[in-house]
Amino acid sequence: MIDDIWVDPAVSALRPDFAVLVMGVYGLRNGPTDDRSRAWLAGAAEEAVSAEDPKVEAWREAYRAFGAKPQRTRPSVDALVRRMPLPEINLVVDAYNSVSVRHGLPIGGEDLAHYEGTARLVRAAGDEPFEIIEKGEPAVDHPEIGEVVWRDDRGATCRRWNWRQCVRTRITEETTDALFLLERLAPMSLTELDTAGSELAELLGAVTPGVRIESRLVHHG
Numbered sequence: 001m002i003d004d005i006w007v008d009p010a011v012s013a014l015r016p017d018f019a020v021l022v023m024g025v026y027g028l029r030n031g032p033t034d035d036r037s038r039a040w041l042a043g044a045a046e047e048a049v050s051a052e053d054p055k056v057e058a059w060r061e062a063y064r065a066f067g068a069k070p071q072r073t074r075p076s077v078d079a080l081v082r083r084m085p086l087p088e089i090n091l092v093v094d095a096y097n098s099v100s101v102r103h104g105l106p107i108g109g110e111d112l113a114h115y116e117g118t119a120r121l122v123r124a125a126g127d128e129p130f131e132i133i134e135k136g137e138p139a140v141d142h143p144e145i146g147e148v149v150w151r152d153d154r155g156a157t158c159r160r161w162n163w164r165q166c167v168r169t170r171i172t173e174e175t176t177d178a179l180f181l182l183e184r185l186a187p188m189s190l191t192e193l194d195t196a197g198s199e200l201a202e203l204l205g206a207v208t209p210g211v212r213i214e215s216r217l218v219h220h221g
Contacts, residue, residue, distance in 0.1 A: 001179065002216050004118040011121050011148055012220040014065045017186040019219050020121070021197045024112075025178045025204055026212040030092045032173060037094035040203065041086040044098035051081050055104035058185040059161075066123070066148050068160050076106045076162040090173050095203035096180060103196045105182055106162040108150070110169040112177040117153030119179060121161075124148070129155035131166045138167070150181070190217070 002024045012018060049056060059075035070078065080086065081101050088094060093109060100107045110119070126145035131138065143149050143159050150158040158165045162183060171178055180200065184193045201213050 001112065001115075001118070002214060005216070005218055006118070006120050007218055007220055008120065008122040009220065010123045014148070015062050015185055016220075017184075018062075019184045019190065019193065019217060021182040021184070021193050021215060021217050022119075023180040023182070023197060023200065023213060023215045025180065026176075027208060028092060028176050028178060028204065028211055029208045030090055030171070030173050030175050031207075032090055033088035033094055034091065036206070037091050037098075038088065040098040041088065041094055044101050045084050045086055048081050048084070048101035049104035051078055053081075053104045055185070055188050056081065058187065059106065062148075062161065062185060063163075066146060066161075067144070068147070068163075073160050073163045075160075076108070077101065077104055090171070091207045092171050092175065092178065092204065095207060096200055099196050099200045099203070102199075103188070103192060105184065105188065105193070105196050107183070107196075107200070108158055108162055108165060108181040109171040110157060110165075110179040110181070111171050111175045112179055113175070114169045115152050115157075115179065119150060119152060119157070119181070121148065121150050124151075124156065130159055131155070131168045132164075133167055193217075 060070035063070040096107045124143035124147040130141045148161045149156045
């Protein structure tokens with residue numbers, strides 16, 4: 001799966017410094033938040049970057065580049081570092097949220113059992129279905145034309161680069177195989193990106209000893 005993931009040149013043209021560390025993780029045994037993952041979240045809250053960190057500001061600039069208003073729809077890491085204490089979701093999500101705020105790095109998690117085809121980062125045509133919950137009921141939204149989105153063969157899986165994930169592919173306590181997308185812009189170094197990936201792998205190994213992990217750095221199309 002991860003060998004086929006690609007970034008459209010139209011996205012690379014917006015931010016030539018963009019790179020994503022993709023991690024395929026297989027055989028997870030997820031579960032509800034526990035004392036261990038609460039400790040990860042608490043430690044990360046103490047070490048989190050601020051919303052004014054240059055690594056977070058770079059994402060606001062990237063949003064403006066494709067026409068989004070980052071004050072209204074914040075990049076995922078921007079929203080997280082403003083939301084303390086961090087929310088308790090489940091073991092796996094707690095793990096990647098804790099890594100995200102410590103490094104000022106957007107991280108997305110996708111349940112591969114509900115994925116169709118290859119993940120790719122593109123400028124939206126505007127007709128991609130995006131599955132959400134609205135007023136407690138399933139609904140379908142669509143990205144704006146030219147919006148940067150992650151998508152698979154079925155539709156958009158994450159809108160506005162990393163603002164909001166669709167309901168279909170989100171990680172739940174039943175998730176066993178997952179895709180993680182660690183998204184880097186300058187001034188974050190590729191070395192720090194690699195370090196963040198190693199930290200996430202270590203936490204996922206604590207959640208599920210013996211879990212199988214493969215990773216690949218994707219720069220452009």
